[in-house]
Amino acid sequence: MPLAVRSVESFAEAARLLAAEEGARLLAGGTLLMRAVNEGDVRITVIVRCTDPGRELVRREGERVRIGAGVTLSRLARAPEAAFLAPVVRAVGGPAIRNMATVGGNLFAHSPYGDLGTAFLALDARVTLAEGGTGRELALEDFYRRRDHRPPPVVTAVSVLRPRDPAAFRFRKFSRVRPKGASVVAVAAHLPAFGGRLEGVRIALGAMGPTPLRARAAEAALEGRSLGTETAGAAAAAVLDGLRPSSDAIASEWYRRELAPVVMRRLLLAEEPRR
Numbered sequence: 001m002p003l004a005v006r007s008v009e010s011f012a013e014a015a016r017l018l019a020a021e022e023g024a025r026l027l028a029g030g031t032l033l034m035r036a037v038n039e040g041d042v043r044i045t046v047i048v049r050c051t052d053p054g055r056e057l058v059r060r061e062g063e064r065v066r067i068g069a070g071v072t073l074s075r076l077a078r079a080p081e082a083a084f085l086a087p088v089v090r091a092v093g094g095p096a097i098r099n100m101a102t103v104g105g106n107l108f109a110h111s112p113y114g115d116l117g118t119a120f121l122a123l124d125a126r127v128t129l130a131e132g133g134t135g136r137e138l139a140l141e142d143f144y145r146r147r148d149h150r151p152p153p154v155v156t157a158v159s160v161l162r163p164r165d166p167a168a169f170r171f172r173k174f175s176r177v178r179p180k181g182a183s184v185v186a187v188a189a190h191l192p193a194f195g196g197r198l199e200g201v202r203i204a205l206g207a208m209g210p211t212p213l214r215a216r217a218a219e220a221a222l223e224g225r226s227l228g229t230e231t232a233g234a235a236a237a238a239v240l241d242g243l244r245p246s247s248d249a250i251a252s253e254w255y256r257r258e259l260a261p262v263v264m265r266r267l268l269l270a271e272e273p274r275r
């Protein structure tokens with residue numbers, strides 16, 4: 001099957017091509033896409049290469065940081081505007097993957113990948129799509145509901161909350177191969193506190209469903225309370241509410257269910273795992 005390569009200068013043009021050609025896929029870092037091509041995925045007939053100048057921007061915008069979809073994970077780890085995300089980025093793959101993989105591509109990486117999306121969900125991320133004249137912004141959870149539809153949405157950028165207190169944002173990933181294996185469970189939490197009470201808690205779980213998911217019952221167990229052993233225990237006990245993690249090559253559903261409350265409690269109490 002011949003494979004065509006098209007180069008375009010804007011995300012809007014890329015979106016038009018993807019809508020017109022069933023087999024067209026946007027090329028970002030290629031860490032997943034080119035693997036699929038090399039493995040002989042014949043559904044892919046056109047590779048769309050996009051040089052939109054906005055794809056590599058990282059910019060503070062008030063309380064938020066806007067990150068272009070084409071920013072590589074290595075570049076993100078070095079960006080002072082997004083220093084709070086550096087520990088998350090360092091938990092993704094090895095240096096070779098981080099040098100190629102992009103922020104936009106990580107939003108399309110299927111579970112158990114997608115660690116960045118887990119962190120973004122805890123930071124109230126909004127995703128900009130190349131739709132309409134100026135683009136369309138939607139909440140990350142809404143993006144995930146649409147992600148696998150045809151034609152695929154084209155992501156131009158992601159905007160995330162910048163934690164006022166960097167210590168209020170926490171990320172923990174448990175993997176069998178350290179430091180760079182796929183997540184058995186990943187947990188991200190934004191825990192802003194005012195006068196000793198938590199306000200606006202957001203907790204996201206990775207590898208516990210088909211996409212990163214909010215742990216709303218755990219959030220409710222913390223909201224308006226102070227963080228301590230008792231509240232952390234209540235949040236850990238609630239973390240699985242409404243979730244049905246799957247079994248895959250990395251871990252079974254049973255193992256993930258056992259592990260998620262432990263990772264949640266350790267993250268809240270800032271405990272280091274026993275080695």
Ligand SMILES: Cc1cc2nc3c(=O)[nH]c(=O)nc-3n(C[C@H](O)[C@H](O)[C@H](O)COP(=O)(O)OP(=O)(O)OC[C@H]3O[C@@H](n4cnc5c(N)ncnc54)[C@H](O)[C@@H]3O)c2cc1C
Pocket residue numbers: 025026027028029030031032033034069070091092093094097100101102103104105106107108109112113114115116152153154155156180181182183
């Ligand atoms: C060895 C290995 C280890 C890994 N380890 C981890 C890990 O520990 N944690 C983790 O989270 N991930 C991990 N990954 C997954 C990795 O994060 C993804 O491969 C990467 O983020 C995908 O980004 P990319 O730029 O290479 O996307 P590509 O491979 O170029 O694209 C992937 C898919 O996303 C689509 N796409 C990309 N950008 C856009 C866009 N802007 N708009 C619309 N569609 C788009 C493409 O069309 C394609 O369908 C690993 C991958 C490998 C190969």
